[in-house]
Amino acid sequence: MNNFIHFVILLVFSETPLSSSTPELYRNCSNHFRCGDVVAGFPFWGGDQRPRECGHPGLKLHCDYNDTAAILEIIGVRYRVIKIDQETKRLKIARDDYESGICTQNIQDTTLDDTLFVSAPDYVNFTLLYACTSHIPINATADFNCSLKSIYGVNSTKGFIVPGDTGPMGCFASATVLVPEQRKGFEQALIDGFVVEWKVDDEGYCQKCMASKGECGINPLNETAVCYCQEPSSSLKECHPLPAAAPPAVAANEPGKPKVSSSKVENHTRVEAFIIQHGSLAPKKFSYSEIQKITNSFADKLGQGGYGSVYKGKLLDGRIVAVKVLSNSKGNGQEFINEVASISRTSHVNIVTLLGFCYERSKRALIYEFMSNGSLDKFINNQRSPEDHQLAIKTLHEIALGIARGLEYLHRGCTTRILHFDIKPQNILLDTNFCPKISDFGLAKLCETRDTIVSMTRARGTCGYIAPEVFCRSFGGVSYKSDVYSYGMMILDMVGGRRKNVNLEMSHSSEIYFPTWLYKQLEKSEKLNLDRVIAEEEEEMTRKMMIVSLWCIQTFPSDRPSMSRVLEMLQGSLEDLPNPPNPMNSATAVRPPQNSSTTSSSSLIHITG
Known part of the structure; x- marks a missing residue:
């Protein structure tokens, strides 16, 4: 147990990158993963050819079906890899469980990790409904027959295909799948698969690495890109980097003035950038002194939570409002941005209305419409x-x-x-x-x-x-x-x-x-x-x-x-x-x-x- 705890501490707190000059890692990551007709390099890894350090942790491949099919697992669902295009970063995959037909015993939704993949725009969602015991769905485009008695204990074999992403609708199970908008047959479309684009190395580190005659990999400790070189190199991103550009003529802080905390500046800049980006969508911004006037110096407290406190207030036009003042422990402002960004996109009778906000360094507040009966x-x-x-x-x-x-x-x-x-x-x-x-x-x-x-x-x-x-x-x-x-x-x-x-x-x-x-x-x-x-x-x-x-x-x-x-x-x-x-x-x-x-x-x- 002590060894395990030590390992976890090392994993969490270690910031030491793998050596970018390890010749063995360079040689290993020079190899390609090969299985059937599929050949893959970075960011993929797997098998005996490419070890863990050579690719993204979510893009592990293995060879199955007597070394004839490359398999990629995404959030618990197995996909057959049909084609990999390293130039366009495109990948064609198909659900492995639908290879033998629509009557799979493994009923679950098509899953995609949106931090890794973006699906092509010409694909749409459909829902497969299994073991239906009620009437035919009005929007069903086709039907099929499957016996799932061994799983659900029902005699119904009726199944339906409906457009969109929906629930069971009176059936015992459902699965959302992705198919091309233009297709010849539904079952064949499931076998043929769909195209996604992977989102790894968006900042171009690995392109620089390979252009400098290195092999790109991923540091397992912190999952950052690392450049493996044939010979020792002082850079983690390039084997033979170009000379660094000259530093700017003017320093960031003037002599005699204290240095500004970079993290606070970064957080404030992030919020300001959000306000500028969303323009008219962002609610009205109030100063902290205005918040004090609205709440009569926080005289009427409505409630208290882990986020901070809520006070009753009154705007200049006479409207009664609830002002949520966030505590200073709210971190880097991400939850604040989440709330403003999310609710600014809404307009619905059953969504609370955000009337304004305040963001002055550590002073953060949100102004909502007042709800007289409080919380449910x-x-x-x-x-x-x-x-x-x-x-x-x-x-x-x-x-x-x-x-x-x-x-x-x-x-x-x-x-x-x-x-x-x-x-x-x-x-x-x-x-x-x-x-x-x-x-x-x-x-x-x-x-x-x-x-x-x-x-x-x-x-x-x-x-x-x-x-x-x-x-x-x-x-x-x-x-x-x-x-x-x-x-x-x-x-x-x-x-x-x-x-x-x-x-x-x-x-x-x-x-x-x-x-x-x-x-x-x-x-x-x-x-x-x-x-x-x-x-x-x-x-x-x-x-x-x-x-x-x-x-x-x-x-x-x-x-x-x-x-x-x-x-x-x-x-x-x-x-x-x-x-x-x-x-x-x-x-x-x-x-x-x-x-x-x-x-x-x-x-x-x-x-x-």
Whole structure:
């Protein structure tokens, strides 16, 4: 164990690059990876020909099928490599699981790491629906037959092909695939594959290296480009670099003046560049002295969080606002930029409106429209006193619909897809009429609308609401379906969150995972005995919300519906809703362990009697 800890410390903190003059590495990286008709150099590696130091960690190739096919794995999905063009940086790949036909037993979405790849513009998404038990989707372009009884235990063999990226839609499984817009046949298009362009060496380091008669590689310690030379060289980027340019005549700091912190200047410059780049899209900028006047010197505090504090304020035109003053510990301003960049692209009744911001070195604030009823968690938290107002089921249903509309807009309605990554009751604000608005975009991620999978260097979100794939990639790629999972956990909170008998410190024998308990109640068609009096006419609405939530928290992203489908289910009839699979059947390993910090207070229920 001590050796392992030492290795981790060395890996994290070592800044010493590999020697750029190692002749052995130069010789190894001079070799090409060869398998079948595929020949690959940098940034690819693999096999006996090219070791780990010769390529990008996400571009490992191996030879399969008796050395006839090169295989590349991207976020858990195997692809056959059809062609590599080193000049244009283009790669043609095809899903290996569809080589023998559309009836694969490995149903999952096509995954692409957007930090490494950009798909060609003439390809579109389609969704394959498997084991369908309901009516034919209106927009289906074709159908097929596959037996998946061994996996899902259903006799239905019906399958459909629908355009776009959607959820199961009444079927037991779905998979999003990428195919050419112009194609002769769908199954043949899956076998023929699609084209992507890799995004490695965008700054041209390796071009300089190879132009200087070196071989480019990647330092495994810090994943930076390194130039391997035949002979010793003092440069990490070139074997025979050109003479350095003369230094500028004027120094950066005038004599007698203190040096400016480069990191602070860089952070401030980044924010200023954002403001200039987005022009009219950026909200109004306020000075810190104006923020003080708006809040009456921060006299009326509305709340406190890890981000800082929220104060009530008043603009010159009389509008009441909420001013979120960020703490000085917010790092390099990236979360601040995330929030401003994300919310500036939105205009929707269920997204909170950002009216302005302040950024003066360490002074940072965001000005939002004022929401008189505060956050949703205040109305579903079981710690509220009995005299507090309890929302009716109809109101909760309307709130669930509003949040779903807001998320659908973020995922599909914007020109740039926005993934929120922190959907929870605390980030849903309610106006005077209890209209919900999604807020707090500090963890949001922007991506192109056609991107299915996004890259993340660390888990984002709040314990109890984070989708399994966010902290463990073996469950699938991170995508907008991660927001769907968080939404489902929040719906569980909304309908079941006022349970008096929740106790996180109860004995293991008297505790069960709430979604499992709920699934059993639905399975037995029993009346939902939650901690609230539900009128007969509200039972159907409650049951519908529960069914939707269980669909949303399916372990694997491909099994969850899109927010468009969620809206259809919430607004449709209960009879048309297919019962979801038990969320825990597919992977009991994701069940939050007892007393785990990742366990939500709404995840456990104490069953008495």
